[in-house]
Each structure stands twice: as structure tokens, then as C-alpha cells.
Amino acid sequence: MLRYIIRRLLQAIPVFIGVTLITFILFFIAPGDPARLIAGQRADTETLARIRSTWGLDKPLPIQYLLFLERIVRLDFGRSFKTNIPVIESIGERLQATAILALFAFLIAILIGVTAGIISAVKQYSIFDYSAMVIALLGVSAPVYWVGIILLLIFGFNLGWLPLGGYVTEYGLKAVILPAITLGTRPAAYFARLTRSSMLEVIRQEYILTARAKGVSERKIIFKHALRNALIPVVTYAGMVVGDLLTGAVLTETIFAWPGIGRLVVQAIFDRDLPVLQGGVIVIAFIYILANLVVDLSYALIDPRIRYD
Amino acid sequence: MRKGFWLFLLVFLIFSMIGSSIAQTPQYGGVLKRSLVNDPPTLDPAMITDTASDEVARQIFDGLVEYDPNGKVVGSIAKRWTISKDGTVYTFYLNNNVYFHNGRNVTAEDFVYSIKRVMDPKTASPRASFAEPIKDVVAKDKYTLVITLKRPFAPFLSTLTYSCFWVVPKEEVEKLGKDFATKPVGTGAFMFDEWKHDVKIRLKANPNYFRGRPYVDAIEWAIIPDENVDFMNFEKGQLDITGIPDPEWDRVSNDPKYKPYILEKPMIGIYYLGFNVQKKPFDNKYLRQAITRAINKEGIVKVIRRGRAQVAYTILPPSMPGFSQENYNWAKERLSYNVEEAKKLLAKAGYPNGKGLPEITIYYNTSVAHKRIMEAIQADLQKIGINAKLQNYDWAVYLDLLDKGELPVYRLGWVADYIDPDNFLWVLFNSSNFGPEGNHSFYKNPKVDEYTNKARIETLWSVRVEYYNMAERIILEDCPIVPIYYYVSQVIHQPWVHGLYLDPLTGLSGVRYRVVWIDKK
Numbered sequence: 001m002l003r004y005i006i007r008r009l010l011q012a013i014p015v016f017i018g019v020t021l022i023t024f025i026l027f028f029i030a031p032g033d034p035a036r037l038i039a040g041q042r043a044d045t046e047t048l049a050r051i052r053s054t055w056g057l058d059k060p061l062p063i064q065y066l067l068f069l070e071r072i073v074r075l076d077f078g079r080s081f082k083t084n085i086p087v088i089e090s091i092g093e094r095l096q097a098t099a100i101l102a103l104f105a106f107l108i109a110i111l112i113g114v115t116a117g118i119i120s121a122v123k124q125y126s127i128f129d130y131s132a133m134v135i136a137l138l139g140v141s142a143p144v145y146w147v148g149i150i151l152l153l154i155f156g157f158n159l160g161w162l163p164l165g166g167y168v169t170e171y172g173l174k175a176v177i178l179p180a181i182t183l184g185t186r187p188a189a190y191f192a193r194l195t196r197s198s199m200l201e202v203i204r205q206e207y208i209l210t211a212r213a214k215g216v217s218e219r220k221i222i223f224k225h226a227l228r229n230a231l232i233p234v235v236t237y238a239g240m241v242v243g244d245l246l247t248g249a250v251l252t253e254t255i256f257a258w259p260g261i262g263r264l265v266v267q268a269i270f271d272r273d274l275p276v277l278q279g280g281v282i283v284i285a286f287i288y289i290l291a292n293l294v295v296d297l298s299y300a301l302i303d304p305r306i307r308y309d
Numbered sequence: 310m311r312k313g314f315w316l317f318l319l320v321f322l323i324f325s326m327i328g329s330s331i332a333q334t335p336q337y338g339g340v341l342k343r344s345l346v347n348d349p350p351t352l353d354p355a356m357i358t359d360t361a362s363d364e365v366a367r368q369i370f371d372g373l374v375e376y377d378p379n380g381k382v383v384g385s386i387a388k389r390w391t392i393s394k395d396g397t398v399y400t401f402y403l404n405n406n407v408y409f410h411n412g413r414n415v416t417a418e419d420f421v422y423s424i425k426r427v428m429d430p431k432t433a434s435p436r437a438s439f440a441e442p443i444k445d446v447v448a449k450d451k452y453t454l455v456i457t458l459k460r461p462f463a464p465f466l467s468t469l470t471y472s473c474f475w476v477v478p479k480e481e482v483e484k485l486g487k488d489f490a491t492k493p494v495g496t497g498a499f500m501f502d503e504w505k506h507d508v509k510i511r512l513k514a515n516p517n518y519f520r521g522r523p524y525v526d527a528i529e530w531a532i533i534p535d536e537n538v539d540f541m542n543f544e545k546g547q548l549d550i551t552g553i554p555d556p557e558w559d560r561v562s563n564d565p566k567y568k569p570y571i572l573e574k575p576m577i578g579i580y581y582l583g584f585n586v587q588k589k590p591f592d593n594k595y596l597r598q599a600i601t602r603a604i605n606k607e608g609i610v611k612v613i614r615r616g617r618a619q620v621a622y623t624i625l626p627p628s629m630p631g632f633s634q635e636n637y638n639w640a641k642e643r644l645s646y647n648v649e650e651a652k653k654l655l656a657k658a659g660y661p662n663g664k665g666l667p668e669i670t671i672y673y674n675t676s677v678a679h680k681r682i683m684e685a686i687q688a689d690l691q692k693i694g695i696n697a698k699l700q701n702y703d704w705a706v707y708l709d710l711l712d713k714g715e716l717p718v719y720r721l722g723w724v725a726d727y728i729d730p731d732n733f734l735w736v737l738f739n740s741s742n743f744g745p746e747g748n749h750s751f752y753k754n755p756k757v758d759e760y761t762n763k764a765r766i767e768t769l770w771s772v773r774v775e776y777y778n779m780a781e782r783i784i785l786e787d788c789p790i791v792p793i794y795y796y797v798s799q800v801i802h803q804p805w806v807h808g809l810y811l812d813p814l815t816g817l818s819g820v821r822y823r824v825v826w827i828d829k830k
Contacts, residue, residue: 113750
């Protein structure tokens with residue numbers, strides 16, 4: 001198992017180099033001069049030259065890339081073109097915020113989605129099943145921005161129960177409730193649909209029939225025999241969801257003024273802030289690699305037939 | 310009974326007067342709550358180019374001079390100054406009771422350091438060009454500063470109000486290095502307290518401020534990227550001052566609860582459609598004039614901007630000193646919306662009813678608000694037979710293409726950096742400023758060059774105004790740009806906020822909150 005983990009982590013190195021190289025190439029292919037954005041709408045050529053020289057943007061591209069790799073080896077992501085703040089500091093702050101939001105959104109998605117999926121499958125064609133699946137369909141279809149604003153209007157503005165955006169340092173854990181629901185709604189809906197269909201497939205298997213014939217209790221059949229086998233596709237999806245929640249929460253972060261990494265990276269794209277963009281891309285790649293590794297490892301826990309050598 | 314009534318009335322009036330005088334007497338205390346759309350990129354005066362940074366840093370730092378609420382240059386740390394007859398030597402006499410937030414007295418040497426820091430290539434200040442006219446800066450004595458210019462530069466005093474000339478303490482800049490941008494130390498009415506990136510910035514009152522401590526104990530800016538959520542926070546009383554989103558404007562501006570608390574002020578800024586006059590077919594003056602007359606600016610301001618701007622006819626906004634009413638009237642008569650006249654001009658340009666004119670592309674930077682305005686222009690042009698399509702790019706790409714002169718018809722806005730016609734007419738239309746330096750129309754007219762160059766070095770205001778008026782008239786006739794509207798700043802504040810004003814240049818982001826007080830219980 002340990003050898004497998006080490007092998008997977010070593011395989012990640014070319015992935016990191018690949019994503020940074022692709023980001024670097026795309027960055028310089030796309031029009032837009034970082035120095036120009038630092039200087040503002042009006043800038044004289046002398047000032048632009050000074051800014052380019054300060055940030056090393058006047059060096060040949062291969063040299064710039066090699067210097068970047070050299071810094072990365074020293075775990076130095078450089079400083080933001082726009083704010084002059086060390087990238088590692090900016091990403092560290094935002095990653096913490098993103099992790100809090102993603103954790104709560106994930107818990108909401110798993111608890112609501114998987115529970116609804118199991119009940120819907122066990123009570124197929126019941127009112128609960130129909131209602132849950134209609135709600136799940138709405139959850140999948142509803143735009144994140146709309147869900148967020150409606151939740152804010154009802155619970156923040158009209159009822160005044162929860163803050164109108166803001167971070168946990170200002171409002172405590174109350175601040176995370178609405179953004180987590182907003183972010184967790186869509187994955188919860190997917191989890192519900194996926195768990196239901198996966199459970200329905202499993203409970204029609206012959207070994208379930210055998211268990212019933214042997215007089216095993218319904219609860220034991222559902223949770224011990226059916227759910228465990230039905231979870232494999234759900235866990236696979238959960239791995240992708242964790243990656244998405246950690247990296248793709250830009251809209252939720254914007255509506256709720258949440259200081260997450262999604263906003264940071266998207267803003268870096270618009271600002272042509274290469275150090276922040278590269279740092280963000282590396283962190284996002286690492287998150288995806290880690291999430292996939294955890295998913296792969298969890299297969300062995302769910303299904304004893306799977307072994308890693 | 311009658312005596313009792315009069316006694317009651319007298320007591321009532323006395324209490325009302327006391328109550329009202331209490332409400333009108335500035336009070337100390339409280340926290341002023343503001344918001345910003347983005348985290349400010351920097352609080353280092355040498356590096357500031359955006360309004361968010363400017364609004365926060367303006368409370369922390371002071372310069373030699375500043376604008377009063379009417380846009381007049383008044384002393385700040387400099388109590389008075391003299392200008393040599395030839396306009397090249399500026400001598401500033403400083404207040405001797407100004408202290409940095411670290412407790413050290415501010416001297417002329419601090420200004421020498423701060424100005425030379427902006428000029429130093431190592432600083433890579435994006436506003437180094439503002440210091441270009443400076444030949445030398447020296448401390449004549451502890452509180453006397455002498456700035457010598459390479460040549461007379463009439464707007465110089467006005468440019469000194471700009472953030473890059475605010476004073477910074479050498480020891481703190483050197484100690485903190487690049488981190489000075491996030492832990493600034495200045496002389497201002499408020500001192501840096503806390504910054505949680507993308508969450509909030511907090512400044513606290515400076516009890517030793519040389520003009521007396523500010524009224525409020527602290528200012529907090531929450532970072533709220535979504536304007537609808539921002540306004541919800543205002544309506545719930547969690548923000549004291551904010552802007553009004555377009556979708557809310559009709560409701561809010563007509564609500565008696567909010568109406569008395571809306572502040573409006575024209576800004577020295579213009580929204581315009583520009584042509585690259587060196588690109589065919591826009592090298593044709595009559596075509597540019599035809600397009601100018603085809604655009605229904607009044608309709609754009611009334612319907613799309615919901616009246617939240619002023620229709621523009623001239624380059625210089627009415628609030629800019631040197632604005633010419635004569636030019637305004639002339640342009641209003643000769644260049645305002647008139648479909649029939651536009652068709653005649655189009656025919657004169659060689660394209661009767663648009664025949665022979667290829668489809669044109671109007672470029673804009675990505676934004677819903679710009680898109681709606683460009684769509685209106687597209688429809689207006691269709692009426693005279695010009696087919697136009699729209700193309701948008703994000704700001705970085707857009708700026709790049711504009712600089713290279715690759716956008717034949719583009720939209721742009723310009724808000725003055727300093728209050729002087731030079732910052733409009735020389736920057737945007739002098740041929741020495743092609744591309745990134747401001748002249749995105751690549752417009753060249755020898756007379757305009759001559760007048761705007763002469764006006765820069767002329768020290769007599771009345772003569773300068775003459776030059777600017779003549780230059781503006783030529784530009785208006787040549788139509789390298791179509792002025793659409795002048796910006797108007799509109800903000801709303803809570804009833805408990807007093808003393809708020811809007812800066813003539815940038816509206817809310819130019820306000821110094823030291824004069825604002827709150828009486829929220």
C-alpha cells in the first residue's frame with residue numbers, strides 16, 4: 001500500500017511540470033501584457049519597461065520558465081504581480097477558507113444526497129422517491145448564483161437569521177451555512193440520483209435475494225450488503241466532487257464574499273498575475289491528485305476484493 | 310389653561326432645539342462601515358493606480374497639497390507655497406507639527422525621500438511619469454522643500470495631489486520592504502489596524518493627527534464583490550455608505566425613506582466611443598461626424614443609464630476648470646443626435662445610405678453595462694444604413710489591442726488623474742501620446758499639438774484656457790471620439806452619517822473620512 005502511495009505521488013511530478021508548462025504557454029500565447037495591467041489604463045513606455053524589468057518579464061520565455069521551476073524547487077512561488085504579496089501567503093489564507101467551505105458543502109451533499117438516494121431506492125415509486133427526485137432535478141438545474149441570492153434574501157435579508165455574506169472570522173460558523181448549502185446543493189442532487197440508481201441495481205442482485213431468503217433483517221441487507229456495493233460509483237464521484245468543491249466555488253465565493261481560492265485564481269487570470277495563477281494551478285492540481293488517490297485507496301476499504309500492490 | 314399651553318409649547322421648542330443642535334454637533338466615536346468590490350491591490354502610495362487602493366490609502370497618508378470638496382488645491386502638510394516667476398521652482402513651507410504613525414516628526418527630507426522613491430527606477434512605480442517634470446527636489450531647511458522642474462509645467466501643483474506624492478517614512482519603507490504595501494505607515498487621520506485579505510480592512514483613528522483626531526474611532530471596509538449583496542447589507546444597516554446598483558436605482562431614488570440620503574456629484578470623467586483615425590474607413594472625418602450625429606446619447610443616458618449620467622457634447626466635462634460653454638453649445642447644435650443630418654454626412658463621406666461601406670465592428674471590454682450601450686449604438690447606426698457588429702474582450706486583451714491600434718471603433722472611459730484640462734486634452738489627443746500613453750485614437754493634428762503643448766508651459770490661466778478652448782473646438786470638429794456621457798457619482802448613506810461629501814474627481818473614492826461623523830445609538 002505504501003509503495004503504491006509513493007508511486008502515485010512520484011507520478012504526480014510530471015503532472016505538475018505539465019500543468020505549469022501548459023499554463024505558462026497559454027499565458028504568453030493569450031494577448032494581454034501583465035506590465036500594462038500593473039500600470040493602469042495610461043502608461044508611458046519607460047514605466048512599462050521598468051515594470052517588465054522588475055518582474056523579469058523582459059527575459060526570454062524559456063529563461064522565465066526555468067527560473068520559475070528553480071523557485072518552485074525551493075518552494076518559492078514568488079510574489080503577486082498585482083499585490084506584491086508572497087503567493088504562498090495568499091494561497092495559504094485562501095486555501096483555509098476554501099477548505100472550510102468545501103468541508104461543510106461536502107458534508108451537506110453526502111448526508112442529504114446519499115440518505116435521500118438510499119430512501120428513494122428502498123421506497124421506489126413512493127411519494128418520497130418522486131419528491132426527492134424532483135427536488136434533485138431542481139438542485140441539478142438551478143444556477144448557483146440564483147440559489148445563493150434566494151437563500152440570502154430569505155435567511156439573511158428577510159428573516160435575519162444568518163449573515164449577509166462574510167467570513168467565519170467575522171460571524172463564526174453561522175457564516176458558512178448558506179454558502180455551504182449553495183455549494184452543496186448540486187452535488188447533493190447528483191449524489192441522490194447516483195445513490196438511488198446504484199442502490200436499485202444492487203438490491204436487484206441475487207445475493208440480496210439470498211440474504212432475504214436467509215431471513216437477514218432489512219436494515220442489515222440495506223446497510224451491510226447493498227449500500228457497501230452501491231457505494232463504489234458514489235465514492236468515485238465523491239472524489240471528483242471534493243476537487244470541484246475545493247477549486248470551482250468562484251460563484252459561491254463571490255455571492256457570499258467568501259475569501260476562497262477560486263476567486264483568487266479567476267482574478268489572477270483577469271489580472272494576468274502569472275505567479276498567483278501558477279501557484280493556484282499547482283495547488284489545484286495537487287488537490288485533484290490527492291482526491292483521486294484517496295478515492296482509489298478507499299475502494300480497498302469498501303470492497304475487500306480490491307488490493308494494491 | 311391657556312398659560313399652561315404656552316408653557317408646554319415653550320418647553321417643547323427648547324427641547325426640540327437642544328435635540329436638533331445635538332444632532333448637528335459633530336460627535337466622536339463609532340465605527341464607519343464601508344465596502345469595496347475588491348481587495349485593494351496595494352496601500353503603498355508609490356504603487357497605487359486603482360480607486361479601491363486610493364480610497365483606503367487616502368485616509369492613511371497625506372501629501373503637500375490636496376483638493377478641497379470643490380476641487381481647489383489647498384495646503385495639506387504644506388501650509389503655504391511660492392512659485393517662481395518662470396514657473397520652475399516650487400517652494401513649500403511645511404507644518405512642523407505633523408507626525409508619522411510611528412511617532413516621528415515629518416520634515417522636508419521625508420518628502421525628498423518619498424518623491425525620489427517614485428522617480429527611482431528600482432521602485433518601478435507605475436506613476437513614475439508623474440514625476441517626470443521634476444529636475445531636483447531638496448530640503449532647504451527642516452521644514453522647507455524646494456522642487457525644481459526641468460521646464461515650466463502649469464498643472465504641476467495639481468499633480469502633487471496624486472497619491473504617488475504622499476509622504477512615506479523612509480525607516481518603515483526600508484524595514485518592511487515590499488510588505489510596506491500591506492502594513493502602511495503614514496501621517497493621515499487614520500492608522501492601519503488590520504487587513505484580512507478578501508474579507509476586510511480596518512483603520513483606527515489617529516489621536517495625534519495634526520488637524521485634530523477624526524470623529525469616528527475606526528473605519529472598516531468589508532470586501533463584498535456582488536453589488537446586490539452589498540446593497541442588501543446597506544438596507545439591513547450593516548453598511549453606512551455605499552453605491553446603488555442599477556436595478557435598484559428606480560426603487561431607491563423614488564423612495565422617500567432613501568431619497569434625502571442620496572448624494573450626487575458630477576465627476577470629471579467621460580464615457581466615449583473612439584475611432585482609430587489612421588485606420589480606413591475611419592480616416593474619413595465625415596464618416597466620423599455621421600456616426601457622431603447618428604448616436605442617440607440622450608436615449609442612452611435616459612433609458613440605459615436611467616438618468617444616472619449627463620449627456621456629453623464636449624471633451625471637457627462641465628465641472629473641469631476651463632470648460633467652455635461656447636464649445637458645448639456649438640457641439641450641441643452641430644453634433645447632437647439628428648438622423649437626417651447624419652445621413653447627409655454619410656453621403657458626404659462617400660457612402661450614401663451606407664452603400665459601399667463595409668460592415669464595421671465596435672469593440673468593447675466585457676461588461677453587461679457596456680454591452681447594452683454598444684447595442685443601442687449598433688441600432689442607431691443601422692438607422693442611417695451602417696451595419697455594425699459587436700465584439701468584446703476581457704480588459705487585459707482589450708487594452709493590448711487598443712495600445713496596438715488594432716481596434717478601429719472602441720469604447721473607453723476616462724476619469725481625470727488631476728483637475729486640469731491638460732489631463733484630458735494633452736493626454737488623449739496630443740500626438741506624442743499614441744497608444745498606451747492615452748491617445749488611442751492615434752489622432753494627430755498639428756494645431757492641437759501646438760495648443761496643448763503651449764498650454765502645458767504657459768503659467769497664465771486665462772491664456773491656457775484660450776489654448777484649451779481652441780484645441781477642443783478642433784478636436785470636436787474632427788471627431789476622433791464621440792463623447793457619450795459625463796460620469797456622475799451617486800452614493801447613499803444612512804441617516805446617522807453626517808459630514809459626507811463627494812470628491813469632484815472620483816466621487817466616493819476621493820473622500821477623506823476625517824470629516825465624517827456618525828450619531829448611531
